[in-house]
Amino acid sequence: MLNSKNNTENDDIDLQKIFSIFWRRKFLIAVIFILFVLAGGYYAIRMTTPIYRATSVTMVSGQAENIIDIPSVLAQLGTDDVALQSEIEVIRSRILIGNVVDNLDLMADPEFNAALRESTTFARFVAYIKSLFPTPSDSDVPGPDRTRDRVVSALLDKFTATVVPDTTTFRITVSSEDPEKAALIADSIAEQYVQRQIDVKRGATVDAIDWLSERVAELKVSLEKSENTVKQFKTDTPLTTPEVLSGLERQLKSIRDRITETRQRVEASDALFANLEQASSFEDKAVLLGDPTLIDLSATAPRNRRDAARFEARLETLLVDRRRDAAELKSQLASLETAEAALERKIQTESAAYLELEQLTREAEANRTLYEYFLARLKETSAQQGIQQADSVILSYAVVPENASEPSKKRIVLLAGLVGLVFGGLLSLLLEMRNRTFKTSQELEELAGLPVVGMLPLVPAKHRSDLFHYLQTHSTSPFAEAIRNLRTSVVLANLDKPPQVIMLSSSIPGEGKTTSSIALALNFVSMGKKVLLVEGDLRRLTFHQYFGNSRTDAGLISVLSGKQTLDETVFHSEDLELDVLFGERSPKNAADVLSSRKMDELLREARSKYDFIIVDAPPVLIVPDARVLSQFVDAILFVVKWDSTHHHQVEEAVRSFEEGKIEGLVLNQIDPNGFKRYGYNYGYGYGYAAHYGDKYYDTDDD
Incomplete structure (x- = not known):
């Protein structure tokens, strides 16, 4: 019986219905709007403190003046977006802001040091509530370091540093209750930023000189040690020239060729004796030995005992000669292999000595090169002391503002009115949602489906x-x-x-x-x-x-x-x-x-x-x-x-x-x-x- 379209219709936002809700509650919304406007006006006029803003401008220089044509220890700052954003973080660093706090003695200024301000009724009430529930942290009085950190944090909250679009220029804007103080702090931050660049370069130069001095001394000792090592090696070791090593290698190659040839002949002799042991007929043995007499006798020896005896006698004589030749070949092969091993050891020893000398010589040359480079760099860096320049310049100092930048009373009242309208509208919607009764026939028909x-x-x-x-x-x-x-x-x-x-x-x-x-x-x-x-x-x-x-x-x-x-x-x-x-x-x-x-x-x-x-x-x-x-x-x-x-x-x-x-x-x-x-x-x-x-x-x- 109930209308099945309710769920679908409820998914849509009925702007006319929402407007009608606001119209029905217009008096409630108007009252809330007026109350918020009055509260915003009272806050803007009676409760806010005027804030003044002063701005100083600095610029990263694209080119630095070179007094001497020597590369500096630190490279010049870049001008890309990453470099500029990095410099923004440098300006907002706690070290730099801490120097400003110390130079201007802001720890004695109640605006930045909350401990020096007069306690308000609300602050005294909060302090009283805290005293009822004491904790170890509440009983501790903050020391000078802790107070300084709080003042630095307060100053960080009161200034901004931004990059002017499409330029290498920074705007440093400081907010303060005193217009002269705002301008003074903005100029101090800019000056500290520029001075910091000079101090960093000077510190880097001094550190580089100290490091280079130590390094030059170490390299000098290393150079002397490596040169002495080369001299001592030449004295203790008989040296071989590359030409001698080349001749020994040619001799080694000749011996290896002869060994190969002799080894092949020994292998052929061994193969002959093996084949003779396998041969069973007179003809096979005669063919293996290649002797004409045996070949002639092999034809009649199987049938004639006399020829067979002559064949055996001739065969034995030939075998004795062949065995003697094989023994001589093996002896010759052993001698060649012994000579090869001795020559290899000699070449290896000579080569190792030569390589070691070459390595010692290269190390000595490398130490000399490093020593000469670092010595020259030390002299260049020492010549740069006292001539460092900042990469940034102050384009304009802050002007003491005549009118307060905050609070914007009109903006506060308008914002309070807007919040009042939103709050009144939300309250109207809440009251309407809680009031689940029927006001029109359309609502009744939609719900009941009748x-x-x-x-x-x-x-x-x-x-x-x-x-x-x-x-x-x-x-x-x-x-x-x-x-x-x-x-x-x-x-x-x-x-x-x-x-x-x-x-x-x-x-x-x-x-x-x-x-x-x-x-x-x-x-x-x-x-x-x-x-x-x-x-x-x-x-x-x-x-x-x-x-x-x-x-x-x-x-x-x-x-x-x-x-x-x-x-x-x-x-x-x-x-x-x-x-x-x-x-x-x-x-x-x-x-x-x-x-x-x-x-x-x-x-x-x-x-x-x-x-x-x-x-x-x-x-x-x-x-x-x-x-x-x-x-x-x-x-x-x-x-x-x-x-x-x-x-x-x-x-x-x-x-x-x-x-x-x-x-x-x-x-x-x-x-x-x-x-x-x-x-x-x-x-x-x-x-x-x-x-x-x-x-x-x-x-x-x-």
Whole structure:
């Protein structure tokens, strides 16, 4: 039953709705705005101290004057963004600012040394609170170093150093309560910055001279030591020239070639003897030895013993010669290998000595080169003492300001007013969020998902008994017209079968459903309809407050119990032409009584005798009576009190009824004056036609 589009719509920001909230709370926002403006003005005029700003300007020089053509110890400052930002940090360094504090004796100035200021009432109160909870840190009195650090921090907070865009210029701006002091401090910071560059260069030069002196002395000792080492090595070691080493290497190569050749011949001889051992025929042996005689004998030796004996004798002779030659080759190979090893050792020894001499000589030359370079650099650096120049210059000294820069009273007042508007707006939104009631029909329709068929203003009657007099004397009043609109909406809701039994209920008591029921019934009577008004709230019985002594002794319970008939029980008002069936107390539970078959029969009987039956039911969230009665009626009008009933109450109450049973919602007891704050004027029309209704309604409430 509830509108499924609520979640989607709630995700959007309704600017018109927010503006309407601000407009309704405009007086609250205006009061808060005025209070903040007054507080801001009082603070700007009475509580703030005027602050003066003075600015000095320095510039990093792109070129330095060279008195002597010797490179300095420190390079000139760069002019790129990184270098300039680094210089900003130098200007704001605690060492440099500490020198300014010492030179100007700012530790004795109450503006920077908070310990010298007169204690305010608030400060004394804070000190008293701290004294109640003493801590070790509170009892310690800060020493001179700690005080100086605090003064340095205070001065750092009171000045800024910035780079002028697209230049190598710095602006040093100091804020102070005294204009002359501001200019003095700005100039002092600039002078300390320039002097620091000179001091750094001088210190670097002195340190470089000291370091170079020590280094030159060390290099001189190293040079002498390396030269003595070379001389001693030449004395103790027989030297070999590169030409001799080259000849030895050629000789070694010749021996290695002969070893290779001899080794190949030994291997060939060994292979021959191995093949001879493998050979089994005369012919194979003769071929291996290559002797012509053996070859001739190998043809007849297998068949002729004499030739075989001659073959063996010849073979043995040849083998003896070959073995002797092989032994000589092996002996020769061993001699060559021994000579090779001896020559290698000699070359290695000669080469090592030569390399060691070369290394000692190079070390001596390197030490000499370093010694000569550092000695020359020492003399150059010593010549630079006293001629250092700063990389920056002071372009302009600070001018004593005539007018205070802070506080900007207009800005403070405007800012206070802006904060007041924001605070008032936030407070209005908070109050609106906490007020989860219904102010317009659109809100009610969006939440419940049902149409609002009527919007009823407050009845300007002090007592309930005055309702009939008001309706009779103000037939064209906004309330009377609203009842007619409600009646029309109910009748036109279903032209083919308009509802005959109409029940009015609400979420909780006090929402005006009884007044609405009576007024709707009287409106149907004014159309010439026969109407029965039933008091369905058997627990409160309020009809007698409207009809006075007209109430009969018997009522609804008497009809349901069968003690009396409907015609006997109904009270007919001659003045109003209205039939009323009053409620009655019952010892039984009212819900059980109203849910009985007798109640259905009673309404069926009433349908046959009346054009419309209006049932005033009790609140649905209090008792279940309304839900019980809803099964016997044709339509339900759900009454919601304007700017009173909570959203959750309506949600829960609407869900209690069967879907489709509620014909529509009635926003009741609308305060015309309060309704104006939501963009409407109910007393003279409502909605977007609000200001056109003054010619149609009778607005005399007397």
